[in-house]
Amino acid sequence: MVEDEVLEWYALSPVERFEESLKLWEVFVLFGGDYDPEPDSQSPFDIFET
Amino acid sequence: MTPSPIPKALSTFLRHKVNALLIGGQACILYGAAEFSRDIDLAVMVSAQNLDRLRMALEELAAKRIFMPDLSADVLMRGHACHFRCQRTDVKGLRIDILGVMRGLDPFPELWERRQEIELPEIGRIAVMGLPDLVKAKKTQRDKDWPMIRRLIEADIYRESSNPLQERICFWLTECRTPDLLISLAARYPDIASTIVANRPLLRYAMEGNQDIIQELLREEEDRQRDLDRQYWAPLKAELEKWRNENEGN
Numbered sequence: 628m629v630e631d632e633v634l635e636w637y638a639l640s641p642v643e644r645f646e647e648s649l650k651l652w653e654v655f656v657l658f659g660g661d662y663d664p665e666p667d668s669q670s671p672f673d674i675f676e677t
Numbered sequence: 678m679t680p681s682p683i684p685k686a687l688s689t690f691l692r693h694k695v696n697a698l699l700i701g702g703q704a705c706i707l708y709g710a711a712e713f714s715r716d717i718d719l720a721v722m723v724s725a726q727n728l729d730r731l732r733m734a735l736e737e738l739a740a741k742r743i744f745m746p747d748l749s750a751d752v753l754m755r756g757h758a759c760h761f762r763c764q765r766t767d768v769k770g771l772r773i774d775i776l777g778v779m780r781g782l783d784p785f786p787e788l789w790e791r792r793q794e795i796e797l798p799e800i801g802r803i804a805v806m807g808l809p810d811l812v813k814a815k816k817t818q819r820d821k822d823w824p825m826i827r828r829l830i831e832a833d834i835y836r837e838s839s840n841p842l843q844e845r846i847c848f849w850l851t852e853c854r855t856p857d858l859l860i861s862l863a864a865r866y867p868d869i870a871s872t873i874v875a876n877r878p879l880l881r882y883a884m885e886g887n888q889d890i891i892q893e894l895l896r897e898e899e900d901r902q903r904d905l906d907r908q909y910w911a912p913l914k915a916e917l918e919k920w921r922n923e924n925e926g927n
Binding site for chain 1: 703772795828
């Protein structure tokens, strides 16, 4: 079963979702979010940072 | 308040008329499968003119390469990705990944024909990889991509289920990864499901309502694609390691 919160997200338009995701950026920065992706040993690029 | 650098970067690519399709996390947000992504992934048309435009856009963002290899038509056409980090103050730190070809996907001109265009306020009309192509692109060896595929399809079914075209129903029956939704799709569209079952045997069990076997067969589908992705990347990873060793030797 899909949760109500997820259904609400699905029901938004693409533009609304994009705008909501931009708002999350402020939270991301506030909590010291890192621009680099989480380490992912399954990624083909995991070991190649110069 | 720190504004997201994403709109500035996207509008820069648009202003330089880079022929590119938005893929990855940002595309997943637009289609409803993700809530947040910290980077930008683009599939680009690999041509001399387009790569010149791309380089100009990257230069404007003061984007520096962070992984091997350097951006070139040759490496993009061989399947490598080129990775950048922006240095300009208002987009500082933002990661941008560029791809030219992807495993299992058609050449860029065909992907471009199937693109979705979305008008984003204060950015412009962004070209996004079509949903069926994005789903194929997400069939990788990484755990995190598989729940994303499931949500891409769920979101599409949720939005479009009132009066879907046959093509869309076929897409759902071919790609859906949620057992209870597969059962309900097979019950609602048994004739279409029957035509697809030869290509996707688990639909037989969806028609029978057997959720346990569906789950097992979904896992087999996933494992098969993960293996194919690992095989695809093996020579590319070897090449990357060779370049990195050469780079460290210099």
